[in-house]
Amino acid sequence: MQENGLPVLVIGGGPGGLEAARTVAALGVPVLLVERRHRLGGTPDAERYAKLTHHFRDAEEAIGELVAAVTTQPLVEILTRSEVIGCDGEPGAFRVTLRTPDGTQERTVGAIIVATGFQHFDPGRETQLYNYYSFPDVVTLSDMEAMLKAHQVVRPSNGQPPERIAFIQCVGSRDRQIGNEFCSKVCCGIASKQAIEIKQQLPNARVFIFYIDMRMYGYWENELYWPAQEQYKVNYVKGIVSEILPKGDRLLVRGEDTTMGRPMEITVDLVVLSVGMEPSSGTRQIAKILGLAQNKYGYIEAGGPSGLDPVVTSRPGIFVVGAAARPADLDDTFATAGLAAARAVATLRRAMVGAV
Amino acid sequence: MSVMTWSPTKGGERYREVPEERKRALFEEVKSDPRYPDFLYGCYECGICVSACPSARFYDFSPRVIAQALAREDVDRFYEILMEDIWNCAQCFSCVRCPRGNNPGGLVTLMREVAVRHGLEQAQQALQGYSRVIYKIMLKGNQVSPDMLQPDFFPDWGPWVREFSRNMAVWRKAIPVDTLRNITDAAWRTDDKTLRELYTIWFETGNMEVIREVDEGLYELLVEIMEEELEAAS
CATH class of the missing domain: 3.50.50.60 (FAD/NAD(P)-binding domain)
Structure with missing residues (x-):
């Protein structure tokens, strides 16, 4: 089965976005990773976390490995100091507007993964x-x-x-x-x-x-x-x-x-x-820009009609990871990142099947 | 310095046992108050109410236990609280910083209202010290003056209250205060029309019936004066 050649847009370069980007790329699909800060790593990096609860691993080292896995992956294009400021289109072909240090860009992507996380x-x-x-x-x-x-x-x-x-x-x-x-x-x-x-x-x-x-x-x-x-x-x-x-x-x-x-x-x-935790300012903003339903606390609404799909949003073709949708630990974040990656790739394949 | 505590109810005679149905009925009356759902959501026993509660520091009193007992609908514990604990609450509402949005002080208010409505012995006992206060407010429509607080009915104020009461006039002369209107006969004067309206309100709103439940003697006294005033006007 083939994809339509368009990349998956991943918004947010913290643990959830990094893991989603890594998994999409591992499935052979190109990724466009957009991060607002000047560097990848997300809140663990920005807030200088010491150790993770997982085996008391050094946070800088563990997140560093994740960053390296993405930056060394040729299928991943990374835009730091960049933000998504507009989006229209539909699953398989979303047209997104990006603000980057080099000016505004228009891109077409097949699916979108939101990993904009929380703030303390x-x-x-x-x-x-x-x-x-x-x-x-x-x-x-x-x-x-x-x-x-x-x-x-x-x-x-x-x-x-x-x-x-x-x-x-x-x-x-x-x-x-x-x-x-x-x-x-x-x-x-x-x-x-x-x-x-x-x-x-x-x-x-x-x-x-x-x-x-x-x-x-x-x-x-x-x-x-x-x-x-x-x-x-x-x-x-x-x-x-x-x-x-x-x-x-x-x-x-x-x-x-x-x-x-x-x-x-x-x-x-x-x-x-x-x-x-509270939804980050980025989570609140991106929900508005992408037109995603939010719950009363400002988190992006996930769960779908069954309540059992932790990555589905109110807009088809757009998926949410980790703490952008609910208070989440790293296990939740990694698990939903992998699931969102799978769903995003499946969206591209459906779009391709539809085009034939 | 050791801190001694007094309880107007726990130190003295304890209350009579009543049948389970009676406790249940009193509980249902509290629960059916329209304010009840806003005063009690649920309790996860964080204790923030107790740590903010001045009464809890000096009495065997816990707003958390009150919220829990009512949430569990434990009518035996409810009845104990109704008979004893509610009179140890200062009604300061420090407990409303409850993260669940409960109002334990408000629950005490509801329980006190039920206790008064039924003329429970404990309510009568606890309110004894206030009879002159009630007398003054209901007849004159204004506040109390310091000489109305009688030491006999405030054992929870400790042994000093007797001394305070005895020496109050001298001490108040020694300490400059803004007003010398500190005795009963010098309290504010309310005009006759306002008083008649006030008396009518007490009767029409059922307040006089509440007074009758807790203090029949006081009720008789008030009614006599009020009716005379109302008749004179008509």
């Missing part, structure tokens, strides 16, 4: 409950990733290593008042991974994780949760913090220890807000 919840977006923008020693998961990557886990206020650290889970997730009613899915695993890394770098530190539910899917249970508790003695406390107050030059964290049924206050040196 901004703790100042709705509320200053945790004083993220007032207290230097209140940081987010992504701030902590950068510190772990630099091997410099310190209190931003004074540059000293913290003795006591508290993670607060579900910041910006599972919250009707903020409007993000969904679970962001990865934060429990990431916080536990970071707690382990902190203990590896600062063995004498005490680490607390305040949670509502610890959602340790599949192997995260034995690869992250149990080692964090058993080997690294991380303290898991069921209860969410209502406020953080200054106490001398440290921070007073006030919550309820719900399993013990009593209010609890502890003094810590550093608080890490386990911020969840």
Whole structure:
């Protein structure tokens, strides 16, 4: 069976877009990969992630391998600092307008894969409950990733290593008042991974994780949760913090220890807000440009009439990958990237069959 | 310094047991309030309400337990809460920062309304200290003055309240305050037309019936004065 010779357009050069591009090319179909930033690698690269939950792999190395697999693939054409600004046509022959550093271009592509991903919840977006923008020693998961990557886990206020650290889970997730009613899915695993890394770098530190539910899917249970508790003695406390107050030059964290049924206050040196996911600005914009239905949270609607197709969008011939459609971990992202690649190639083949 | 706590209900006599059907009926009355669905969605026990709750810091009181007990429709626990816990809530609504959108303080409001409507003994007991406050507001339509707060009915304020009450006049002279209108007879005067309208509202809206449920003596006193005023005008 043959394709119509047109490339598949992949929008977004993060893990999902890279994996989709690699798979489409592996099936022998040309790819046009468009990335808004100056380089590939997506959020793990932009936010300087330290390690992945998968085997504690060095993120730079793992994402670097993925980038190399795409950049060395002759079937993939890469446009960085470029954006899709218009699209019409139909499956098998979409005409897209691109803004590139060399000016505006028109291209014809056979199918489109959207992999524009998420952004971290901004703790100042709705509320200053945790004083993220007032207290230097209140940081987010992504701030902590950068510190772990630099091997410099310190209190931003004074540059000293913290003795006591508290993670607060579900910041910006599972919250009707903020409007993000969904679970962001990865934060429990990431916080536990970071707690382990902190203990590896600062063995004498005490680490607390305040949670509502610890959602340790599949192997995260034995690869992250149990080692964090058993080997690294991380303290898991069921209860969410209502406020953080200054106490001398440290921070007073006030919550309820719900399993013990009593209010609890502890003094810590550093608080890490386990911020969840929201659709990235790129995801919101591309949904409008391509005319894709979005759900109430701004994610691109996927699932199709059956609810079982995680890559189908409201527009035939356009597929969505990973965190552009829902909070997603890397397993979700890679699995949907491969599926979207297969669907995109199938779209080209149907178009070719139709043309005969 | 050790912190001692007082509870107007838990320290004293406990409530009478009632049949299961009675508890169920009281629960259904709370649940059927049109506000109920907006006050209780569901609870995943994060405890943010408890950690924000001033009463939880001093009493055996938990807005989380209230939300859970009602969500589970546990009528026995509901009845315990109705009899004891609801009177320990300050109605400050710090608990409304619930990520699920619950309003545990609002649930307490609904339960208090049911307790008052049925003239439950605990409601009468808890409201005893407010009888002069109610008397003043319903007859004059304006606020209370400090000398109305009587120490006998506020054991939860601690042993100091008696001393405060005894020395209030002297202390208020010592500490400059904006107004000296701090005693009952100097409180605001409301004109007669406004008062008559107010009394009519109390009767028409059923408020007088509520007062009768919790304090019959107070009710008789109020009715006598109000009816006399209304008759004089007509």
